[in-house]
Amino acid sequence: MTSADDEKARRIAAIRSCDRVLSHGKPPTMRERLARLAGRDGLDGPVDMYGDGIVAELEHRVAGLLGTEEAVWFPTGTMAQQVALRCWAGRTGNPVVALHPLAHPEMHERGALSALSGLRTVHPTTARRIPDADEVRGMDEPFGTLMLELPLRDAGFVLPTWDELTAVVEAARERDAVVHFDGARLWECPPHFGHPLDEIAGLADSVYVSFYKSLGGVSGAALAGPADFAAEARTWRHRYGGLVFQQWPAVLAALDGLDHELPRLPEYVAHAKGVAAALRDALAAGAGWVRVHPEVPHTHQFQVWLAESPDVLNEATVRQAEETKTALFGRWAPAEVPGVAMTEVTVGASALEWDPATVGDAVADFLRLVAAA
Structure with a gap:
């Protein structure tokens, strides 16, 4: 496997071990996907x-x-x-x-x-x-x-x-x-x-x-x-x-x-607005320059930008999942602005249990690991 494959495998294993996942949810295994579909009606056709x-x-x-x-x-x-x-x-x-x-x-x-x-x-x-x-x-x-x-x-x-x-x-x-x-x-x-x-x-x-x-x-x-x-x-x-x-x-x-999923999307869209606001407030209090875009999400997905190296943020993301069993963000990538990284946040079923206090605590842990990195 390449180093990129190793990094991906580590990230997936870390997220799957978590008790709480904010963005995207835990990646399912093939067995889990098949088990879900096997429960549907009409499979004898x-x-x-x-x-x-x-x-x-x-x-x-x-x-x-x-x-x-x-x-x-x-x-x-x-x-x-x-x-x-x-x-x-x-x-x-x-x-x-x-x-x-x-x-x-x-x-x-x-x-x-x-x-x-x-x-x-x-x-x-x-x-x-x-x-x-x-x-x-x-x-x-x-x-x-x-x-x-x-x-x-x-x-x-x-x-x-x-x-x-x-x-x-x-x-x-x-x-x-x-x-x-x-x-x-x-x-x-x-x-x-x-x-x-x-x-x-x-x-x-x-x-x-x-x-x-x-x-x-x-x-x-x-x-x-x-x-x-x-x-x-x-x-x-x-x-x-x-x-x-x-x-x-x-x-x-x-x-x-x-x-x-289709009937639940309006609930996800509504909850994304509170999650985005909580992330913006918590990150702004401890991370220096930060941008949540759009400030009020138009759907259940939005971007988070931080003035930091993607490598540093990706390591902090995985370490947070490994050490605290909480996955706050997904993968970070270089943004269009030099010295800035961007990640996408998707608010789905796993994020509905996250209130502003939960988001704030997770952000504090994340920034601590960023500083350590």
Whole structure:
């Protein structure tokens, strides 16, 4: 194993040994995942073959939740969005996609849009937020599709207001463009917008959702939209190698997430606001420069920035888990600002027992270990 493998194994073992975990929860073993899925009803039915059976059941359910004519299962979100943007480019006759430079295709897909589909990207804004209506209207060249990532993860899981979202969609329509939502984490957006999932999705021409980022699934995604769009998406899914023989374990996990995690997301979003405030106050009292972004989280996820080396913070994080059986943070990485590290906090079921006093005590232990390191 490499040193990175050793570090990861140590971190996972330390978190799994904890009595309390704030962010993300304890990483489950394969046996634990299988045991959970084995408790579901309906497991005596036949397995799926090339997208029928339980896969079609999940597609139907997602279409109902999002208020679209159809939804199409994909093994990965990257493939789903490649297909969506390729389909819209063909239909609009314009290969230009307007999106944020921090959006997933620009940050995490190795230039796949241009390499595989011949698409080109332009950026309405470089600000760390969703582009606004004036920026979309002011684009100096035509574009066929406006892609909006909701929430914009690498900017801090940030969302526009409902009025800002509807305005930017209308601006795209004025430019004769279609709108695609990268909704990998769309599931947790209704509390912020004050509108249900189907009304949010209804603003766009197509929507992608993930089954593991918010719902705790194994893998997989869905692409939702009109029936003719879904039919074309299925064609390109096959061409991209996404028509897998059997996918029932991942689909079972997705259905389990829709059953058990989706109803709890509003509770997580509400609790994240108190956790973020408690972290900000406790860290500011003893850590010097600190930033919690957004100060009031838009979803159940947010960023924490500290003026310290990521190596120091990662060692303190693991040592805290090993020595106190409390895991406060996940992994730290270098931020865009030199000398600053950033970590993402996800408030889920394991965080609901954390009140401000619990957060404050854990922060004090963490800062003590940072100083020692």
